[in-house]
Amino acid sequence: MTAISFSREWAMPSPWTFTIPPIDRLLKEELIGEKWADPFAGMNSPAQIRNDINPEMNAEYHMDALVFLKTLPPNECDGILFDPPYSVRQVAECYNHHGYEVTGETTRMNFYSNLKNEIQRIVKPGGKVISFGWTTNGMGKARGFKITRIMIVAHGGHKNDTLVTVEVKHQSNLLIYDTELEH
Secondary structure (H helix, E strand, O other): OOOOEEEEEEOOOOOOHHHOHHHHHHHHHHOOOOOEEEOOOOOOOOOOEEEOOOOOOOOOEOOOHHHHHHOOOOOOEEEEEEOOOOOHHHHHHHHHHOOOOOOOOOOOOHHHHHHHHHHHHHEEEEEEEEEEEOOOOOOOHHHOEEEEEEEEEEOOOOOOOEEEEEEEEOOOOOOOOOHHHHO
8 A cells, every 4th residue: 555645835825826836846746748738727837738718828728627628538648737716616706707607517516526527538547637726535536546645735824725636547447427327
């Protein structure tokens, strides 16, 4: 059984996650390979394939993240940077701000599950997903991933910590629940 590496750092918060110094250092250590994708790229993503719903962001694609992920071929990415809005309230604000209709699909927790199911399809075995947010749930064992590293970035005061979860894909053909069966 491989141990998970845990660390805690302190850094000033930033709306640009990848510019926070301890996160920048982690990315320099973990981004191995030439084909990384980022469905929520923002301004400073080091991924080679970048998408952001905001047309003013530094990305090649500007579409809904799920639509973007569905365009990528299976088992071809070395990794995914997964830095979505951290809450369903933030998802609704982001979508509204950029002219997208906010529906039940964008304000339920399955918003994240649907994205993760596509990410599981895209990342090749041995590839990584680096998730950012207020939890360390990441992709999960049910999707064939194993956590290798967790970093807590404390921001002080009443700011929520940023949690970074690094996972490696060990299996490629796990059963993904059919949404038809859920209804």
